[in-house]
Amino acid sequence: MLPQEIIKKKRDGTPLAAAEIDAFIRGLTAGEVTEGQAAAFAMATYFKGMTPDETVALTLAMRDSGKTLCWQHLDGPVLDKHSTGGIGDKVSLILAPLIAAIGGYVPMISGRGPATPAAPSTSSTASPANTRVALERLQEVVAEGGCAIVGQTAELAPADGRLYAIRDVTATVDIRPLIVASILSKKLAAGLGALVMDVKVGSGAFLPSIEEARRLAADLVAVAEGAGLPCRAVLTDMNRCLGHTAGNALEVREAIDFLTGRKREQRLATVTLTLAARLAELGGLADSADAALLMLQRALDDGSAAERFQRMVATLGGPADLLDQPERHLAAAPLRRPAALDVEGFVQRIDVRALGLAIIELGGGRTRPEDAIDHRVGLSDVLGLGDRVDKDRPFAIVHAADEADAARAIDRLCAAVTVGAEPPSSAMSPIVEGAAAS
Ligand code: URA
Numbered sequence: 001m002l003p004q005e006i007i008k009k010k011r012d013g014t015p016l017a018a019a020e021i022d023a024f025i026r027g028l029t030a031g032e033v034t035e036g037q038a039a040a041f042a043m044a045t046y047f048k049g050m051t052p053d054e055t056v057a058l059t060l061a062m063r064d065s066g067k068t069l070c071w072q073h074l075d076g077p078v079l080d081k082h083s084t085g086g087i088g089d090k091v092s093l094i095l096a097p098l099i100a101a102i103g104g105y106v107p108m109i110s111g112r113g114p115a116t117p118a119a120p121s122t123s124s125t126a127s128p129a130n131t132r133v134a135l136e137r138l139q140e141v142v143a144e145g146g147c148a149i150v151g152q153t154a155e156l157a158p159a160d161g162r163l164y165a166i167r168d169v170t171a172t173v174d175i176r177p178l179i180v181a182s183i184l185s186k187k188l189a190a191g192l193g194a195l196v197m198d199v200k201v202g203s204g205a206f207l208p209s210i211e212e213a214r215r216l217a218a219d220l221v222a223v224a225e226g227a228g229l230p231c232r233a234v235l236t237d238m239n240r241c242l243g244h245t246a247g248n249a250l251e252v253r254e255a256i257d258f259l260t261g262r263k264r265e266q267r268l269a270t271v272t273l274t275l276a277a278r279l280a281e282l283g284g285l286a287d288s289a290d291a292a293l294l295m296l297q298r299a300l301d302d303g304s305a306a307e308r309f310q311r312m313v314a315t316l317g318g319p320a321d322l323l324d325q326p327e328r329h330l331a332a333a334p335l336r337r338p339a340a341l342d343v344e345g346f347v348q349r350i351d352v353r354a355l356g357l358a359i360i361e362l363g364g365g366r367t368r369p370e371d372a373i374d375h376r377v378g379l380s381d382v383l384g385l386g387d388r389v390d391k392d393r394p395f396a397i398v399h400a401a402d403e404a405d406a407a408r409a410i411d412r413l414c415a416a417v418t419v420g421a422e423p424p425s426s427a428m429s430p431i432v433e434g435a436a437a438s
Helices: 003-011 018-030 035-048 052-063 091-101 135-145 158-168 176-189 210-226 248-260 266-282 289-301 304-315 352-364 403-416
Strands: 079-083 106-109 147-150 194-201 231-237 335-339 345-350 378-380 396-400 417-420 431-433
Touching (some): 018 052, 035 158, 035 176, 052 158, 052 210, 091 248, 091 289, 135 147, 135 304, 147 304, 210 431, 248 304, 266 289, 266 431, 335 403, 396 403, 403 417
Parallel strands (some): 079 194, 106 147
Antiparallel strands (some): 231 431
């Protein structure tokens, strides 16, 4: 089957057979399909779309392009959560040890790709643990402590890595079937028994509109199930920063404070516990989401989730006292400057995407894949919708490497926030849709 014939068929709007998609992806993996052909295929998909069957076939072909993990030796379900990315999203750092503490196993491999303003930083790989590990080590760490959060590996679904790199430079990232197949091929290769998807909605989300987010959620669930992976999606609000912090080490610190009970921001708690309860129920760890919630709350309160987090960090080569002495191990930025607005009132609207851009400009995210990330920088004490601002209450504290970076971030933040005399009449609840069992 010639690649150009497969591309032509897609271009002309005829659905491809599974064997054709499989041949194209095999060719891509082997280096026989050229970059130009892969880009043409992606662009043809942009214009003609894919049927659910085609998307399942693409997902399975990309899954089979590399190794797949097998977990038969474990005594509990293998589960994972994936987020479409959002500002301040440190849910993974809390959810993985929580699920481990109630009997699940979580091999969490963080997302790929260059930073986008929707997800400028990967706090999940910012802890002082070694997150670049071989798959064998990942399996050992998960078996030992119940969870491991590690960086992307080229060993799982390498065809997705190749296609994504080409999509990234050919304006073909934001194509739903390709996004779905990209996310799910890696999850299937990781050998999961169930998956919960956190699909973000709002000004800081990859897909800001609720209709687009709903369509993505529905496709993810349908294609995952079509490929044999039980999956549920929850739509969560991204019209404000999730929690109080955004930026790598600051988010790790917030997750530690959450797990140890020092500080738990309510919306972060709601999102994390809702996703974890859906996952626990889907994976058979609890009979209902309510029963799961009770188990999860107990694991937070009795310290067992915190203990799982500490064990994961230590087993991955990080410090054994990270939870007790986070300030010893998490690097701090040299400067902290308040982003004070020159008006008084209530936060009415936040352009959350601009917060992401501010973090990237501070050095906390990448503009090119090869860029280094400054884990120290970011935002803390970030306010939400309806919070009061005045000269003593800044919108956020900027953590920066130098004065010029701090000033630029402050300008961006001030322009991103709309303040009014009254609180906004309605604020979106942290869970937008999908919390109930279906
Ligand atoms: N994340 C992925 O892993 N793949 C995509 O295509 C988009 C987001």
